[in-house]
Amino acid sequence: MTDLEPVARVSITVTVNGQPHSVDVEPRLLLVHLLREDLNLTGTHIGCDTSNCGACTVILDGVPVKSCTVLGVQVDGCSIETVEGLEQNGELHPLQEGFWQEHGLQCGFCTPGMLMVSKALLASNPNPTEADIRRGISGNLCRCTGYVNIVKAIQYGAAKLRGEIAVSTQEAEAAHAG
């Protein structure tokens, strides 16, 4: 028979955006709360809190997950990427640039989740079709722009990540008109 200690805080070590952290967590603490409240990384948003909307998406050991549906205690020894890790040395990540150029957001609430899910998508599929992108982001809800510009933003980021010269829709239209 194995007897468990009464509910206690558990010491975990987790690497977030390359930075190692040691934290004591209650087992019931959700990963999203660990990130936002213990590590002060509030870029990851809590949207629906019911595993539906994807606003809280982070990348856990390379796999995008809803951080409201993973326990903090489960990520002991794991590596996590959040939206804060995208920008490098003051340079926006190509996907962030894409969201900027293509007006891929209005209120921005879903954006951190959209960015992380699309980063993971492009890691496994650098040249996705529009259908691949739409399927890839189908677990992430946007309630203001619709998805047209988000898809364009991801296409822009994908092109740039492939080393191509990314041209925004607006620039392409201006060039066409001129």
Added chain:
Amino acid sequence: MIPASFRYAAPRTVAEAVDLLASHADAKVLAGGHSLLPLMKLRLATPPVLVDINRIPGLDYIREDQQAAQLRVGALARHVDFERSELIRARYPLLWDTARGIGDPLVRNRGTLAGAVAHADPAADWPAALLAANASVVASSPRGDRTIPLTKLYVAILTTSLAEDELITEVRVPLPRPRSGGAYEKLERKVGDYAVIGVGVQIALDEADNVQQAGIGLCNAGSTSIKATPAEAFLVGKPLAPDNINQAAQLAMEASDPLEDDRGPIDYKQAMVAELTRRALRRALARAQGGAA
């Protein structure tokens, strides 16, 4: 929303896990967590102990065992593993269809087949598909392993015949026969919602193109996942001609017992059981005859 407090253990072996289940009343197993954690956040489930099996190595396999004539699926094989598996795409189209339609991509990255089977939600896709496939589960406990056919697993909504100290360590699906095919048809309002109705079909044909074996499972069509046995029995020995497909669809509908909810009234759902059964049978037939999709 934050779950109620619980004690947490992450065993490294199956033996340790089932020992924990045996020594802690009402403990729950945490696999992918995409059914259990949402329920805990809503405080609809308040288990005093969680046994997290994610740290047990070697449970994430999906492999064919020719000797046992079974596809063997470990307790930690996730929906996405089926979606990405060439073996599943090529040889188990019923399972491939099913995996691709579960929840959304993020849910599929975490959720497990065995967890969905153990959760026993009649609105879940895997149990219906696996009833069609004549699957069984291996339940491990401190007393050893036993194999339970899926038809003996489901007792009531969210209730199985598993003992408190039993853990599903493997799900088994018979290897596909020659000239067999399957399909899963799901009607859903939007990505991530439960099925309005889902129907899984697995058939094998003999040399004269008559049905040698048929499996039909219904999702969200009653208080448990349903195996439409009369429809299966009707088809055996017959060709899958339109009249027979219609009659099987009628029998599948009669085996269903859906409830009215915001996904639709009873008569609509019954009509969908019949229609999705027809569609799944036609696709399964095309696949059994070597056609695409």
